[in-house]
Amino acid sequence: MDIDKILRAAAEHDASDIHIVAWHPPVMRVHTAMQPMDFDPITPEQALAMVKHMASEEAFANFGRQKDSDFSYEVKDLCRYRVNAHMQRGVVGIAMRAIKTKVPPIKTLNLPEVIERLTYLPRGLVLVTGDTGSGKSTTLAAMIQAMNERYQKHIITLEDPIEYALESHQCLIEQREHGQDTPSFASALKHALRQDPDIILVGEMRDLETTALAMTAAETGHLVLSTLHTVNAAQTVERIIDMYPAGQQNQIRAMLADTLQAVISQTLFRRIDRKGMVPAIEILLCTPAVRNLVREGRTFEIPNVIETNRAMGMQSLDSAIGSLFFNGMISREDALAQAVYPEKLEQQLAA
Template sequence: MAEEALRQAADAIIREARERKASDIHISEGMPIWYRVNGRLLPAQTQMSAEEIRGMLYAIMPKRHAEKFEKGFDADFSFQTSDGHRQRVNVFRQQKKMAGTIRLLNASIPTLEELKMPTVLYEMAKAPRGLILVTGPTGSGKSTTLAAMIEYMNQNSDRHIITIEDPIEYVYETKKSLIHQREVGEDVGDFASALRSALREDPDVILVGEMRDYETIQAALLAAETGHLVLSTLHTTGAAQTVERVIDACPTGGQNQVRVQLAGTLKGIVSQCLIPCGGGVTRVAGTELLVATDAILNLIREGKTHQISNMMQSGTALGMHTLNMDLVRLMQQGYITREDAAIYTNNKAELEATLR
C-alpha cells in the first residue's frame, strides 16, 4: 500500500476506536488489533496483515523518529488524523516484530468539574509558586488532569505558562494566559535542559510532562524554589509513596537537601486511578489528595513519610483524603462495588478498617 493509503488506514482504525469510546489502540505485527474500552481489551472490527501494520506504523512516524527506531530505540511521537484529533503514539519491538500503542486524546480539554476532581485543585492552581504533583499508573488520566488545571489558569489568570512535554498532547489556545509548548526532541533536547532554559524565559507556570530522573527533579525543585509554580507527574500510587520516590531518586548524600527543598516548595499531591463502573460502561476517578500543611511539610523535612497517611485521614477539613476514604465515598454514592474497591485499594487492611 502507498504511504497515503496507509495513513488513511490509520485514520480509519482511529475513527473506529473513537466511535467505540476506546482510550488506547494496540497494534502488533502478526496479531489482531485491540482496543482498550473502559479498562477492558476488546478486538477491533478492522484487522490488517503484518505487512500492512508495519507499513502503517512507519507511515505515521515522523522521519526523525523512524531513524531513531531503526537504531534500536523506541519512538514516542504525536500524530494528528485528518479530522484534527491528536494521538500519542509509542512504537516498539517485541520478539523482533514491530508494535505500537496509540493513546487517543480528547479534542477538547475537560474541566476539573467534568473530571469530578476535588475542588481543592482549583485553589492549588491559583498558587503563585511551589510544586504540584499529579501521580498514578500509566493510563490513569494524569495528563488530562494537568491539562484541566492549565486550562483553568488559562481562562482565569494572566500568566506566562511554559509546558515541556514528550510529546505534546493537548494543544492550548491563548486566552488570558500566554502559553508556549515545547516538545522534547523537537524543540528541546530533554526535560532537565528545557527546565533550566525556562528559568530565563520569564515564566509564571512551568508544566513538566514527567519527572523521570534526578536531574529533572532537581531542576523542577529549583524552579519551584525560585518563585515559579511547577506542575509535573510521577508514576506512583499514593501521596506518601510519591514523596519517597522523589527523595529516593536522588543520590544518598543529597537526600536530606531534597527533603528540605521538597518541604519548602510542595503545595499538594493528587494521586489517581480510573475505576470501571456502571457495568464497565464508563470509568470514574478514585483519588488521594495531600495538601501541604505545615504539619505535613514537617513530616517530610524530618523523614517521617510513614506518618503522612494518618495525617491525611485527620485532615479532611482541609480537603485531604486517602485513596481508601475516596473508595468508600464512591461505594456509598453507588459508582463502584466493594469488589472494585478491593481491587484498586493500595492498603486492603486499611480499607476493611475504614468500611467497618
C-alpha cells in the same frame, strides 16, 4: 490496511488505546477491557508501513536505530494519538493512546474541590501521581486551563508528546514537545527559567537533573506542576529523595519540605452507573505539620496526617474509593481490588 480506518472504528467504541501487533488483528482497550477489532490480522509489512505513515522522518530514523520510538499522530477531524512503535519477536508492534484534544472543564472531572483551590497558588511544586492511564494529564490540563481563563500570566509546558493543544486566552501559553522542540526535559527546563515564565508544566520528573531543576524553579518563585509514576503521597516524597545521592538527601528533604505544596494521587475506575471512568483521588496538602514530617524523614506518618485533616480537604485513597462506591459509581469488586487496605475498606462498605 489503512491505520486511519482502524482508528476511526476504535473511536466509535470510545477506545482509550489501540494495539497493533504483526500477525494479529488490531486490539482496542474500551473502559479498561481489551477487545479484538473486526479487522484481518496485520502483516509485518503493513505494520511497518503504518509506522512510516505516522512518524516524522526523525522519529522513523530513531525507530530504525533504537527499535523503539515515541511520537504523536493526528487524524484530521477525529483525534490525536500518543504513539509508541517498537519491535517484539522480530516484528513491529504499535501502541497508541487516544488524546482528548478538548480540555474538559475542571468542574466536569469529578475532582475534589480542593484541586481547583490549588490553581490559586502563587508558587511551589504540585505533583499529580498515579499509574499510566490514570488521568494525570487530563487533571493537569484542566488545572492549566482554569488558570488560563483567570490570570494574565506566561505558561510554559514541556511534554512528551504534547497531549492537549492549549490555546492562549488570558495567559500566553507555549508548549514544547520533547524531540521536536527540545532534546530533553532537563534542557528545556534549564532554558525555561530564562523565558520569563510564571507557571511551568513538566510532563514527568523522570530523572535527577529534571527533578533538581523543577525544585529550583519552584524555589525561585514559579508554580511548577509535574507528574510521577507513584501510587501515594508518602511514596512520592520518598521517590524524589531517593533520586539523590545519600550525602545530599538531608538537604533535599529540607528543600522539598519548603517547596512542595500538594500531592494528588489518582486511580481511575470504570463507572457502573453510566459509561465512562471516574477518578478516586488521594490528596496531601503541605501544612506546617507535613513539612516537618518531610524535613525529618518521617514520611511513614503522612497517611495519619491525611486521615486527621479531612476538614482541610485532604483525603486518603480508600476514603475516596468508599465515597465513589456509596454514590453508586463503582462496583464493590473494583473498590476492594484497588484499595490500599482492602480488609478495612470491606468493613466500612459492609457497615
